Amino acid sequence: MELLELHDVCKTYHLGEMDLQVLKGVTLSVGKGELVALMGASGSGKSTLMNILGCLDHPSSGEYWLDGQEISGASANERARLRNRLIGFVFQSFNLLARTSALDNVSMPLTYGEEYVHEQEMKTRATEMLRKVGLADRMDHQPSQLSGGQQQRVAIARSLINRPRLLLADEPTGNLDSRTSQEILQMLRDLNEAEGLTIILVTHDPNVAQHAKRVIRIRDGLIESGSDRSSQEKQT
C-alpha cells in the first residue's frame, strides 16, 4: 500500500524572461511505514521535491497522490489543511518559537487544526508527546535553555502532535554534533519501527542516509535511483 505516489512531476520556476525547470518528470512512490532517505547534491532539485512532497508547493505538471488523494491542484488553504492533518516537519534549524515554553511550542500546531481542541486536551497531548521524546522534565523550558539535541527533540514532538501520516525531516542533524545526531536518528528509527510512521529523511550526508532502508537519489531534476521499493530491492 503506497502512502504517496508521484507521476511525472515537473516544476518550472519563472525567473523573469527565463524559465528554469528544476524537476523534469519525477516519478516515485513511498509505501506506508517506510523510512526513506532523499539524497542529492545542492541544486539537484532536492529541496523543490521536498517542498512538493511536504505540500508547501504545488507541481507545475504531473500527479501527486497522498494518502489516496490527488492533490497537485490543491489551493493554498487546502494544502495548509493537508499539512496540518497529514504531515509533520522537522527542520535543520529546529524553528522553535523563541521565548516560548517547550509545551507551548509542541501544542502550537493544534491551534490551526480544523476542529477545536480544548485547552486542557492540548496540554495533555503536548505533555504526552514531550514524554515520548524524553523531555518530560523540560516542559516549561524555553528553547534558549535547551541544548541543540533537546531542541530538535521538541521539534520532533511538535511534528508528531497531529499524528501525521508522513514525517518530513529536512537535514534533521545538520546543526547537531555526531553523538546527538545519532540519538536523533535513532529516535526517528524507533518511531518508524515502533509506530509504523512513514519518514522521509532529506539529506546530503551518506552517514545519515544509511539509517534509511531505501535511498532515493536525485540529480538534475530526475530520480537517479530508488524511485520505488522494487528498484531498491533490485539494488540490494
Next chain:
Amino acid sequence: MRVYRTFKTAMRALRRNVMRAALTTLGIVIGVAAVIAMMEIGNGSSRAIQHTIATMGAYNLMVFPGNSLLAGISTGTGGSMRLSPGDAEAILTDCPSVTAAAPVVFARAQAVYNNLNWQPGSLYGTTPAFLEVRDWSDMAEGNPFTERDVRNTSKVCVIGKTIEKMLFQGEPAVGKEIRLMNVNFKVVGVLKAKGANMMGADQDDIILAPWTTIKYRVSASSSSASGTVTTTTTTVLPSAVYPPAPASLYSVPSSVQQADTPQPVRFANVNQIVVSARSAGEVQSAIDEITGLLRERHHIRHDMPEDFTIRDMTEMVRTMSSTTELMTTLLLIVAAISLVVGGVGIMNIMLVSVTERTREIGLRMAVGAQPGDILHQFLMEAIVLCLIGGAVGIALGRATSILVRLIKHWPTAVSVGAIVVAVAVSALVGVLFGFYPAWKASRLDPIDALRYE
C-alpha cells in the same frame, strides 16, 4: 472560540517581547491620553465660556409692546399698553422653555443722596426674577428686594456698582436712603460689577426697584397725565377690621357724577418683559411658545398682527455656538493627528515585527496555518496593542486632567463621549494600521519564509 484562540496566540506573541509591545503602543497611549485630557480640559473651558456668554444674556429674550396707531400717527415699538405683569407670570408658568421672566418698567429720574446727585443710566422697576434672568443673583452687599416688596409697593431699591461709587463714594450704601423724584428709596443691596455690555454701555449704572413702586410712585409722579393716583390697595377701607365705619366725609358720588369726573385709570402696563430661555438651543422654541401664549392672552385673532415684539440676542447666540463649534473642531483635529501618528507608529513596528518574525510565520504556515490565520493573528496583535494603549491612555488622560484641575485650577469636565470615542478610535486605528502588515505577513510564501535569514 477561534477568536479566543487567536487572541491567546496574539497575547503570547506580545508577551514574548513586552518591552517592544509597550514602546509600540506608546504612540497610542500618548494619543489617547492627549485626546482625553484635551477633551476634559476643553469641555471644562467650553462650559466656562458658555456660562460667561450666558451671563452676558445670550439666552435672553425681550418682549416689547407693539406699535399702536393713534389718529394716523404710529407710536413705534413700545406704544401699545397691552403688556402686563400678568403676561410675565403666565410666560413663566406656561412656557416650558422658559426659566425666568420679569416685567420691566422704565423710568428716568435724578438720584440724590445728601449733596451728591446722579442720573442713572437705567432705572428699572421690576421683580426679583429680573436678576435671575440676567444671571445677576450674586450681590456684592445686602440682598435683592423681594416679591413681597413688589406687592407692597415698598420703597426699596438695589443699586449697581457705578451708582454706589457716584453717590456714596466708598461709604457703605446698604441701609441708606436715596431720593428719586422726591421719593425716598432705601438701598437694600448692591449688585456685583458686570462691566460694559456688548454695545459699550455701562451695565452697572443701574437702579432696580419693585415695578409697582416705580410705576405708581416715580413714573406716575413724573408724568403730567396722572396727578392723583388712587390705588385699590389704598382705597379699600378695612371696614371689616374696624367696625363701625366712621361717617363718610364725602357723599358717595352718583353715577352721573362719576361719568362727569372720571377717576384716572390705573394702568398696569409694563414697558418690557425680559425672559430667559433654558438654553441657546431653546431660544427659538421659547419665542414660539411666548408668541402663542401672548396672542391667546391678548385675544388676537389669527389673521391679525401681534401687538408685541419679541427680540432675541441672535448675534450673541451665534457667537456662542460658533465658539463651541470651533473648540470642538480644534479638539477633533488635534485628536485625529495624534491618533494617526500613533497608528503609523504601530504600523511601523508591526511591519518590522513581520519581517523579524518571517521564519515564525513560515513555520506556522508549515504546520498548517492558513493565510487567513496569519492575517487574523497579526491583526489581533495590532488591535490588542491599540486597545491596551487606549485603556492606558484613558487612565493617563484622566490623571492629567485631574492634575491640571488640582494644580492650575482649570475647570475640567469628564467626557464619557471622549472615552467611548477613544476606545472606538484606538480599535479602529489597530484595524486600519494593523491590516497592511498583517496582510503582508499572510501573503508570505511558506518556503521563502522558512528559509529567510
